[in-house]
Amino acid sequence: MNSYRYQDIYSKIKKSIETNHYRAGKLLPTQEQLANEFNVSRVTIKKALNCLEKENLIYTKQGSGTYVKPRLDKFPDNETLPLDYPVGVTYSHRDAKIQNQILKFDARMPSKKEKSALELNDSDPIYDIRRLRFVNDKVYSLEHTIIPTKIAPIDTKILEGSLYDYLGKRGLKITDAHRIIQALNATQEEAELLKIKKNTAILSINQVCYDQKARPFELSHSIFIGSQSKFGLDVHLN
Missing domain, CATH: 3.40.1410.10 (Chorismate lyase-like)
Incomplete structure (x- = not known):
């Protein structure tokens, strides 16, 4: 598998956030659900999510899940x-x-x-x-x-x-x-x-x-x- 697959997934999730498919303030699918959707390992999904978190687009609540950061x-x-x-x-x-x-x-x-x-x-x-x-x-x-x-x-x-x-x-x-x-x-x-x-x-x-x-x-x-x-x-x- 291309070692930069996570970057492609990051781009697709980011686009879904920007187009409001994943709504502000709402939960993202779980890492397991995303791994199944993109047919990759959870390690790859975690790398993609880390990129989104660095851009301040998502955040994680311990015991609750990963959320799209509220914006406008x-x-x-x-x-x-x-x-x-x-x-x-x-x-x-x-x-x-x-x-x-x-x-x-x-x-x-x-x-x-x-x-x-x-x-x-x-x-x-x-x-x-x-x-x-x-x-x-x-x-x-x-x-x-x-x-x-x-x-x-x-x-x-x-x-x-x-x-x-x-x-x-x-x-x-x-x-x-x-x-x-x-x-x-x-x-x-x-x-x-x-x-x-x-x-x-x-x-x-x-x-x-x-x-x-x-x-x-x-x-x-x-x-x-x-x-x-x-x-x-x-x-x-x-």
């Missing part, structure tokens, strides 16, 4: 957004009316900080994007996004819709994100754009997103109005 549907009130899953406004508010106002869209060479965060060469240009996001006709967030131009061609029409949807259609999948979260007070400029008073409480999230090949492809800074923002995080300890 774990906060059913549609107001609490998950902090442990890298998604955009369009993903987190699927049933809402989403609009984008482009404040800035340019291409330039990256700064030293941007080169380091996105692992770029001196000759790699980036897109500099600033958008105001609206949910159901109300100001929701202010976003500043940096993306290498080599990732994909981007224009204003694309930015008026979902950037992540567009990148997904081009084969890029968001798998991980590193986030730094701060509670701050709005500056005068931020307050004017978000239609709030200066020094109003805001939530600031700085983020680097990674694709399925562990490559950083986005550096962003998002600002949310404190009184309108609620984020949640599930913690599982082995």
